[in-house]
Amino acid sequence: MAPPRFETDFLPHHGQAIEVAPGVQRLTATNDGPLTFHGTNSYIVGGTSVAVIDPGPEIESHYLALRKALRGREVSHIFVSHTHKDHAPLAARLASETGATVVAEGPHRAARDLYVGEVNPLAESSDQDFRPDIQAADGEVFEGDGWALRVVHTPGHTANHAVFALEKEAILFSADHVMAWATSIVAPPDGAMSDYMASLDKLLDRDDRIYLPGHGGPVADPPQFVRALKTHRKMREAAVLDRLRKGDRYIADMVKVIYRDTDSRLHRAAGLSLLAHLEDLLRRDLVETEGPPSITGVFTLKT
Ligand SMILES: [Zn+2]
Structure with a gap:
């Protein structure tokens, strides 16, 4: 199985709501960057009464463009995929101005308990104040005027x-879990590699025809692409084990080799991604470290 072929051809049409499927519009915010590509995609689903998925970051022009796209339509629901600051913050304002119900899995939390003295390096990247009106259960379905979305x-x-599935149309709003332009960031303590891999498997049990992600363009062949993402992570894990075998002890040294062709602005995220792999390997008892795993810790293969 080959690694994924990423699609970086994408026209964001900033400021304009573009129809990407019947009854589905995409409006891309202007928060371009190395982690956000051309900006966050907000989606509008429905006709005269709609759901908004991921209202997006606190950017006034994006909010005004969103309100313009929604003019004359009722907003019954706002779905938020996760609490990163490029997806969630405008939910509260849009809800207070439209009366919509905010649906999400829950408030922000880390994937594991913090160790004594551990400072969460990711605290700044999330909207800690976000509180949904409804904490949706896995598989729960919400219906509006001409649409039904299942929360997964x-x-x-x-x-x-x-993620949110428009099942009649076989469309999945895959947010930051699966994106066509790049792999998603899995960084402890907020993210966890073992959870991420299980969540990829979960999507393979579904039969969505197309994914509309939180950044960039659609994923046209979901099963093949998701399998390729799994291959990519298994190759990365193999690379970590190879570096440990060759004597690397520190994440910083592994990043230099494993990510030598990657934009250096992404090296901090890359280090956290390797920590995510190492935490998974520790859990599976293949690696050891002294004390709690950390970005500056010493890692060795378990003999
Ligand atoms: Zn995110």
Whole structure:
């Protein structure tokens, strides 16, 4: 099985709501960046009464473009895939101005308990104030005017990550779990590699025809792409084990080799991704470290 072929051809049409499927519009925010690609995709689902998926980051022009796209339509629900600041913050404002019900898996939380003295390096990236009106159960279905969305819990990128399926149309709003342009960031303590891999398997049991992600364009062949993502992570895990075998002890040294072709602005995220692999390997008793696993810790193969 080959690693994924990423699709980076994407026209964001910032400021304009673009129809991407019958009854589905995409509006991309202007928060371009190395982790966000051309910006966060907000989606509008329905006709005269709609659901909004991921209202997006606190950017005034994006909020105004969203309100313009929603003019003359009732917003009954707001779905939030996870609590990162590029997806969740506008939910509260949009809900207070439209009366919509906010649906999500839950407030922000880490994937595991923090160790004594551990400072969460990711605290700044999440909307800690976010509180949904409804904490949706896995598999729960919400209906509106001409649409029905099923909530599917997909922890991994964050502990509270969920995707939303428009099942009649076989469309899955895959948010940051599966994206066509790049792999998703899995960084402890908010993210967990073992959860992420299980959430990929969960999608393979479904038969969605197309994914509409939180950043970039659609995933056209979901089963093949998801299997390729799994291959990619297994190859990365093999690379970590190989570096340990060759004598690397520190994540910083592994990043230099494993991510030598990657934009250096992403090396911090890359280090956290390797920590996610190492935490998974520790859990499976293949690796050891002294004390709690950390980005600056010493890791060795278990003999
Ligand atoms: Zn995210």
